[in-house]
Amino acid sequence: MIRKSNRERRPDRLSTYFYQERRVLAGITLTGILYNAGLTAGPYFEGQLTLCLMAVLAGEKSGIDMIKLGGVYLIVILIVQGARCLKRFGVRRFANDTARSMRRVLYRNLVYQNPAVLSADEAGSLMTKAISDVDACAEGMRKFTTEVFDTGVVMIAYLGMLMAYDLRLTLLACVFAPLAALLAQKLKHPITRSAAAYKNSVSQLNTMTLDRVSNALTYRVFGCENQRDQALGDQLAVVEKNAVVSSAWENAMQPLYNIIAMAGVVFVLLRGVQNVSDTGWAAWDLAAFTTYLNCFSRLALKSSHAAKLFNAVQKAKVSWQRIQPQLQPVKIPDSTLPPTAGPAELKVEDLSFAYPHQPPLFEHVSFQVHAGQIIGITGPLACGKSTLGRLLLGELPYTGSLRINGLEIAQLNSAQISHLVGYLGHAPQLLSDTIEENIQLGEDLDCAPWLKLTALKEEVVAMPEGLKTQIGAQGTRLSGGQQARLALARTLARPRPVWVLDDPFSAVDPATEDEILRNLRVLGKDRIILLISHRLTHFAQFDQVLWLENGTARIADPATMMAENPAYARLVKTQQKKAGDDDEK
Template identity: 55%
Template sequence: MEGESRRIEKPERIATYFHMEKWTLAVITVAGIFYNVGMTAGPWFEGQLAQRLCDIILGKKVFADMVGLALLYVAVILVVQTMRYMKRLFVRRFANHINRDMKQVLYRSLVHKKKEELEKESAGAMMTRAISDVDVCVEGMRKFTTEIFDTGVVMAAYLVMLFIYDWRLTLLSMCFPPAAYFIAEKLKKTVSRCAAAGKESAGRLNEATLDRVENALTYRVYGQDENRNADYEICLADYEKKAVSANIWENAMQPLYQIISMMGAVFILWFGGKNVLGSGWTAWDIAAFTTFLSCFTKLAAKSSKAAKLFNSVQKAQVSWKRIQPFMQEEEPEQDITAGKPASLVVSGLSFSYQGGPPVFQEVSFSAGPGEIIGVTGPVACGKSTLGRVFLQESAYQGSIRIGGRELAGMTQEELSGMVGYMGHQPELISADIEENILLGDEGNALKYLRAVRMEEETAKMPDGIHTLVGNGGVRLSGGQQARIALARTLCHRKPVMILDDPFSAVDTETEKEIMKNLRELARDSVVLLLTHRLALFPELNQVLWMSDGRVTVSCHEELMRTNADYADLYRMQEKGGGHHEA
């Protein structure tokens, strides 16, 4: 089915893609052979028409004979061109399917890469390169498939015809196209080197453009505009130079190959003329001469195309080599909708970043579905780290069990069915509000917008829920972005939900209302609320106070009595009516 995502066995082999399109290739083969063998009809008819014209001038034939022949010529050409249309249609279809399949494999492989890996390899440049590499690679495959027939089969047919007319003259005149091949072959390395350099430079320019757009405000505020512009100009100049050079090598050589290939025509005029005059190797009439010359020019033109084909196949190989490491199918994602409500048991949990001191040690607590646990403490006490431990980005010591199963033993798919996460960054996708909430699932996005108190604001937007948020949510305020991210987390509920500072950009009143809705929507989940804002802590089931690597597990009332830092912080916020950090 068009647009359907299919899993591919051995996606790292180019032959796989040809094999998957075998039926399309079968149609291309039949249409290609008919079309290209049929192409020899052109020169033959041209020769016959020239001969007939001669005969009419000499009075041997009448005009009606010419009309009959011309009509037959038109009919044959019509059939041949229909075959051509069929072949082109199916070649395009073949290329579209492969392009879609390759990009899907690439996408599936890249989304499974760890965030740090993508950052290390510079995600922007890598994605740009990989996607344009797929395009180049498929274009090479398309040209290869087309030219096998349009060049290979047709050249063989023309060659057979030339040999039938005069094999000696054929050998003589056909010395030149191989010379064109030879030159093209010699230049292959230069063409691919320039193409690779052009692509690398395009990647760098893309990265610089992205950086310029994303950090424009920072550069302006810190007076770095001039510096950045100068750096950008360097990237631009480099790209211009390399793109021009890649283009010249790729396109400017074509006429040269053509001239070299055509040089055999001089021999045909001389020795072919002798054949017509009766003093050559074979006896020819006007029709034979015209057919031979026409066949030769077509063959020479085709052979220079074959030289170009080498270049595009070469370019495709360079691109394929680059994307091949990414062409791996990940294990199919199981359809894990939110797991069943489950209890959370954390015991003796400790964590330290590589080579660093422990961020927290020996944390133990447990909670059942419907419980909301507040996690707070002084600045940089490790709240976000505790939340991210649930994403298993790095190994932890101790135990985290959800529904009796240890988190560390879960596959990535099982983990995403068990833990929902809303981080500091809203990470909105470049789509509309509804898509950002549903992420391709069915559902009523409005319900969640209402839950995060954004329904009215959305209704006032130009396209309502279908308003595009722009790349990374740039068309929305920070608070709106955060609430959409929260709506998305609530829409995709999981047995354990980690919410890192979800109310940072809303006022206390709105916070209260969202909290009420959160309680209702997440009644089957254990929610970890990581925040500096303590206004709602009295109504939470438990509170974790993190300070200096130690974690106190308690509740609001108890902490108010026993922990002076917590009590001071809470009272200060209560007095201020807002939030103050410790």
């Protein structure tokens, strides 16, 4: 028999979580059986105490006998309640551990899964899954585990006891309990439906809240605040309504389940009296009658709980179905790169790419770049400049070949690519943290040289808290140019064979751009720098210019590009003229 190790077990199966907690579950089983079997001691001792009291009154027993019996009952209660405490502790621990494990897997999925797969879900929905659905699942599993003992074991114990007293009466009186379970089963669909509607409305509310907060300025500037707040308020009302409906389906049926399960008490009373008066199916004394009645009401109550439990599990199942797709096993990619020799080299051959359901953005593109070169990438609007950068990150599937140092990008994982390609995207993507942490990202790096390289050092030194300055969400406490340079410093602090810099100078003045480019030239002497830009002021200083247009690519040194590509030459001249006019002004 092949035994699966913990790591091989599938996190998208519920059984995995029960298996992981097998030791805790074993403890719950022991204490649960002790507690629940011990519960039958209650009715038994109550019956014995009644009998003893009658004997004391009749002068057959003394008060001491009664005290002794009461003392034993007390000790039994203490043991039983002690077991109950331990069982509760175990069950809570089981739920907490399970929620933690699920959250860990879900988090890994969010971090490592293909962004295209994740983008199928709205941010609010992902948050709802990561927080409330995981809790709902763990809670469902906790309730199930608890009730297996609190209801299942104790029901069996009670049933056994009742049968021992009067088999036929027990069969007759207990015939109603399954009816409650049957009704609960029939209510499965409305319960599942209402729980799913509630969860979806919460997801939508979270998405709207995130949108409202992150786009607050846009809504204020365009005067849409009231309209957005109204929409948020409406969604809140939907959530409240769905919460009430969902909870009503789950909880409002409990009294009905109780009544159905208790219906058998009529038989217990009728036949019980006959048993005591020796005309029934069994011969009882008064203690037996008390014990039986007590035991039966507890059993009826428990069986109505079982019906409610069934509904609670149905509700938790909705959450499980929502998170299960995000609990697929994720392998953290191995970042070891195959060995390569020689200086950095980028070779693009016959590259073609199209976004889904769109015409090709690139067709049969080929070019080659060597170490020490700075390549300016430009072209008409939306010609695919940023997309080319993202292809080098391995984020998009392409045909043809895209090789860095002889390694095909499509055959590498994201961790390996991160050792080959440094990237600065269109948006600075800054963390809501200090300047220092935005560069270090948890690594032990000296920030000063990188701030100097990006002409940001003096400005940071002048800030009252220097490197420890908090920059706010997305760097909002910095100017646009400071944000761009801080993001550039973070990229340059991690030397890679290829750097892709997507429009790094759009918010930087020409003099600062000049200074940074001089520094880049020194820093990039054994690397390749691909600089994507619309601003062509400095393209004449670059080694090559890559012109993208209508799915094709032309690469040439800047002078040749000026001479042979009229569209490029026109663009350069227009920008030069505008710069001259600005200077005159």
